[in-house]
Amino acid sequence: MIALRRHALARLSHAPGADNEADREHAARWHDAGRPFVVTRRREASSAIGLGFCTTDSEHPELRPRRVAAHADAGLLVGLALPPALEEIARCPAAAHHAGSFSRLAIAAAAEGITIRVYGSWMWQALTADRHVHEASDLDVLIDVANIAAADRATAFLAEIEPALAFRLDGEVSFASLGEVNWREYRQDRPEVLLKSIDAIRLTPRTDLPE
Structure with missing residues (x-):
């Protein structure tokens, strides 16, 4: 596993948290689909790691993907990888x-x-x-x-x-x-x-x- 850094792709043992219920549900579905989260940076006054991902709307593919912010304790990390070549x-x-x-x-x-x-x-x-x-x-x-x-x-x-x-x-x-x-x-x-x-x-x- 690589060192923790921005842009790294993180896989978690459990779904991460988020700042509102809708984003928590998005993050849980993303995690359950086996998709990685991208590391952003540590959250202020907290040991939690900032994470992100982008969702699309299958019913309205013309809309721009929505960026969703999430966060997780470092203890949930089970894998870190560099972005694809x-x-x-x-x-x-x-x-x-x-x-x-x-x-x-x-x-x-x-x-x-x-x-x-x-x-x-x-x-x-x-x-x-x-x-x-x-x-x-x-x-x-x-x-x-x-x-x-x-x-x-x-x-x-x-x-x-x-x-x-x-x-x-x-x-x-x-x-x-x-x-x-x-x-x-x-x-x-x-x-x-x-x-x-x-x-x-x-x-x-x-x-x-x-x-």
């Missing part, structure tokens, strides 16, 4: 419409030695087969980086490849044990970056990132 997303039926772009991105990333994982709507589409992806959906990418040099290389790669793709690239680079930074914001080269971790969201001097 780009290659897994590319194999889901919905990706066939953009097969050329997925192939181009995967080949270019492999050539650069960059591992891309995917969260957000494309992840839920691949994991559930429900309609989460729409024509204007971005591809939310997650790239683990060891240091500033790796982050520079990964974000430069995303900026260079994006114009050749049929979809917009959103997402983050993730510094081990520190947290995640939106890749576009990182490219702005400001003295501080907004670092999101499982414990906090904070402006962090770029000089505090690992070299």
Whole structure:
């Protein structure tokens, strides 16, 4: 089992809690269907872990999926996994419409030695087969980086490849044990970056990132 972190896929021994009865019922049905929850961050003044998932309306598929927030004590965790790799997303039926772009991105990333994982709507589409992806959906990418040099290389790669793709690239680079930074914001080269971790969201001097 991987370390607890944002975007990790969590499986629980029991259904999680939520802030209202309707969401608790949604979360129980999601859990009973054997579907994972995505880790967000720890809840303030509590040891509970924030979780999320997205539901669709089968009677009204034109509606955008609804994001549902849940929470669970760490003791309920029975499994943690990284979000699916780009290659897994590319194999889901919905990706066939953009097969050329997925192939181009995967080949270019492999050539650069960059591992891309995917969260957000494309992840839920691949994991559930429900309609989460729409024509204007971005591809939310997650790239683990060891240091500033790796982050520079990964974000430069995303900026260079994006114009050749049929979809917009959103997402983050993730510094081990520190947290995640939106890749576009990182490219702005400001003295501080907004670092999101499982414990906090904070402006962090770029000089505090690992070299």
